[in-house]
Amino acid sequence: MKSISIILQITLIFAAICAWPGLAFAQSQPSSTYALTHAKIFTLAGNTIEDGTLVIRDGKIAAVGVGLDLPAGAQVIDAKGLQLYPGIFDSITQMGLREIGAVSATVDSAESGSYNPDVVAATAVSPSSEHIPVTRAAGITEVLAVPGSGGFDSNGSGGVIGGQASAIHLTGWTIDEMLIKKSAAMVLNWPDIETQTFDTATFSRKEKSYSEAKQEYDKQVNEITDWIERARHYAQAMEKGSAARYDRDLKLEALVPVVRGELPLLVFADRSREIRNAVEFSDKQRLRMILAGGSEAYKVKDLLRSKGVPVILRPVLTLPLDEDDPYDRLLSQPAELAAAGVKFAFASFDNSFARRLGQNAANAVAYGLPYDEALKALTLYPARIFGLDDQIGTLEQGKLANLIVTNGDPLELTTDVKYLFIRGQLTSMDNRHLRLYEKYSKRPKAQ
Numbered sequence: 001m002k003s004i005s006i007i008l009q010i011t012l013i014f015a016a017i018c019a020w021p022g023l024a025f026a027q028s029q030p031s032s033t034y035a036l037t038h039a040k041i042f043t044l045a046g047n048t049i050e051d052g053t054l055v056i057r058d059g060k061i062a063a064v065g066v067g068l069d070l071p072a073g074a075q076v077i078d079a080k081g082l083q084l085y086p087g088i089f090d091s092i093t094q095m096g097l098r099e100i101g102a103v104s105a106t107v108d109s110a111e112s113g114s115y116n117p118d119v120v121a122a123t124a125v126s127p128s129s130e131h132i133p134v135t136r137a138a139g140i141t142e143v144l145a146v147p148g149s150g151g152f153d154s155n156g157s158g159g160v161i162g163g164q165a166s167a168i169h170l171t172g173w174t175i176d177e178m179l180i181k182k183s184a185a186m187v188l189n190w191p192d193i194e195t196q197t198f199d200t201a202t203f204s205r206k207e208k209s210y211s212e213a214k215q216e217y218d219k220q221v222n223e224i225t226d227w228i229e230r231a232r233h234y235a236q237a238m239e240k241g242s243a244a245r246y247d248r249d250l251k252l253e254a255l256v257p258v259v260r261g262e263l264p265l266l267v268f269a270d271r272s273r274e275i276r277n278a279v280e281f282s283d284k285q286r287l288r289m290i291l292a293g294g295s296e297a298y299k300v301k302d303l304l305r306s307k308g309v310p311v312i313l314r315p316v317l318t319l320p321l322d323e324d325d326p327y328d329r330l331l332s333q334p335a336e337l338a339a340a341g342v343k344f345a346f347a348s349f350d351n352s353f354a355r356r357l358g359q360n361a362a363n364a365v366a367y368g369l370p371y372d373e374a375l376k377a378l379t380l381y382p383a384r385i386f387g388l389d390d391q392i393g394t395l396e397q398g399k400l401a402n403l404i405v406t407n408g409d410p411l412e413l414t415t416d417v418k419y420l421f422i423r424g425q426l427t428s429m430d431n432r433h434l435r436l437y438e439k440y441s442k443r444p445k446a447q
Contacts, residue, residue, distance in 0.1 A: 032425065033057045035070045036405065039079035044086055044380050045394040054084060056401040059424035064395055075426075077405075082418060085375075085410055086395055087141025087402040090354050091312050091382035092266075092292055092347035095132060095143045096125030096168070110148040110162060115227060117254040119163030121145040122182050125175050131351040133431035136170040138355035139410050139417045141402040142180060142392060143168060144382075148187050149268065149292070149349070160224060162187035164254065165266060167388060169402070171422045184386045185266035185290060186258050190278045191220040192271060221281070228285050231255035264288040264386070266312075270321065272299035279307055290385060294344075295321050298333045301340040310385045311337065311344040315353065315360045328367055334377070335368030345382035346374075362411035374411060400424070 034056040041049040041064060055062040055071060062071075070076060099106035108124040125145055135143070148162020164183040172178035195213045197206050234252040237245075257263035267278045270293045279300070282289035291297065294311040297304060304311065313334060320329040337344050346361050348354040361374040383393030391400050401424035408415035420427050 033062075033071050033074040034421070034424070034426065035068075035074040035076045036079045036084060036419075037070070037076060039082055039084045039405065041084040041395060042086075042375070043395040044376060045396045052084075054395065054403070056421065056424045059401060061395060061397055061399050061401050061403075063397055077419060079405055079419075082405050082407055083409075084395065085139075085404050085406065086379040086393055087404055087420070087422070088139050088357060088378045088410065089345075089382040089392065090135070090140050090143040090348050090357055091345050091386065092146050092149060092165075092349050093135075093143045093354055094147075094149065094351055095135065095145050095170070095354070096127065096129045097121060097145055097147065098351060099126070099129055099131065110159065114159040115161045115223075115251065116148070116159055116163050117161045117186060117227075117252075117258075118250045119147055120166060120183060121147045121164060122166035122168065122175050122179055125166065125168060125178070127172055127174060127178060129351075130432045131354070132170050133428070134433050135351070135354040136420065136422075136427065137417065137429040137431050137434065138358065139404040139406070139420065140354060140357065141170055141404070141420065141422050143170060143354070144184060144347075144386065146185075146187055146266070148189065160189055160191070160220065161227065162189060164263075167386060169422050171425070171427050180391065181386070181388060183257070183263060184388070185264045186255070188224070188265050188267045188278075190267050190269040190274050191217050191224075192269075192274045193217045221277075224281075225285075227252075227255065228259060228287070232259045235259055258287060259285075261286065261288055264290050266290045266292050268292045270295040270314075272296040275300050276303060279303055279309055282309075283307055292347075293349075295330065295333075297342070297344075298336045301337055301342050304337075305341045309342075310381075311342060312347045312382070312385070313337075313344050314347070314349055315356075316346075316364050317356070317360055331363055331367040334364040334374070335370075338369055338373050343381055343385065345377045345385055347382070358411045359413055362409075362413075365411065371411075378411075 036054045038051055041052040041054060049066060052066050053068040054064045055068060094109045097109040111119050144165050144167050146165040148159050165185045165187055166182055167180040167184045168178040169180060193213045195208055195210055199206050231252045234249060235256040258265055265282060265287050267289055269275045269278050275291060275297060289309050291309055291311045293314050295314060297311050316330045318330060346357060348357050361378055365371050365374045380393040383389040392402050395403060401421050403421050404417050405419035406415050406417050417429060420429055
């Protein structure tokens with residue numbers, strides 16, 4: 001009886017702690033209501049509202065327009081002289097998967113082995129990554145965390161089938177709080193015919209014949225084909241057979257949504273030959289393809305348009321592939337794709353320079369891309385490409401309140417983000433870069 005009494009006392013104490021204001025760690029906090037008034041609102045779903053009001057309630061946009069009644073108890077932010085935009089979407093990163101490239105304990109962006117379709121990026125994302133608040137301060141409210149995707153922070157790719165990319169918000173204590181869509185695309189690094197390799201033992205380049213390189217390429221393509229065909233048969237077994245009559249295979253099971261057309265294939269390829277081969281392969285296999293990289297997409301723009309293949313472009317502020325290419329080859333490509341009717345989005349492809357995503361789009365504008373297309377290629381188009389435009393990408397009633405309030409054009413380097421909302425919550429823009437700046441700007445001058 002005494003032990004029962006002690007247990008009862010502990011239970012009552014625990015219940016009292018949970019109910020105590022400010023200490024309720026087991027209960028979710030109610031969402032705040034905000035009203036942003038007198039702002040210039042770029043909805044990207046219609047005309048720009050010059051002197052508008054946007055109301056946020058329960059994490060979503062409750063209303064947007066002119067002369068709206070303010071909800072009782074709303075936190076009012078006077079945004080006179082400021083501008084509202086949808087939050088920026090960086091659609092290829094290793095956010096939360098890679099912290100310091102030279103420290104292996106902080107890297108979880110790729111698995112060993114060439115074929116890992118069962119790997120899901122969300123399971124490895126670290127919500128406490130220092131890259132997240134730095135990126136968030138640049139007006140980026142959501143990203144796609146992409147495993148095995150190469151990039152500046154990844155020192156190469158992670159196999160052939162790298163795993164499943166996850167769409168996440170850039171705030172949250174846990175991955176469950178951050179998650180928008182656990183599986184948004186399956187990563188495939190398309191092979192190329194490489195006649196040069198780098199020998200790490202001798203730190204020198206080694207040459208191989210074209211026929212040898214072509215043989216290796218064909219072998220890899222045949223392996224990819226085999227995986228797709230096996231996944232298709234596995235899907236048929238799942239639909240028509242009894243679970244007791246086939247052995248469960250998690251890798252093939254992960255590919256089933258791909259062969260059913262439910263999950264897009266995010267194919268990394270840069271050279272026009274690779275792109276053409278990947279498009280033909282996807283078309284033959286009836287797979288939904290999204291091209292990632294696409295440094296020479298302009299050479300096959302008619303093919304991409306005809307097959308409805310969207311492109312996630314690498315940063316334009318990088319060198320062209322070949323030394324005899326024009327210096328502005330990547331800068332002018334977005335305008336060419338837009339004129340050809342190819343849908344595309346901009347992405348950083350890493351973590352370190354994600355904060356400069358807006359300036360990549362701005363430089364494409366300087367080389368002929370219409371401004372509205374550049375803005376949509378950072379917001380609406382990536383959301384549409386990954387099937388998330390019913391939640392994010394524009395400022396419309398019912399959508400998630402992922403938005404930024406700025407003192408100017410978000411594509412300009414000199415523009416400041418004054419307020420940032422993610423899931424309807426006013427989110428801190430404090431970050432390591434800002435803290436270091438403030439620390440060393442106060443350093444005493446040498447005498």
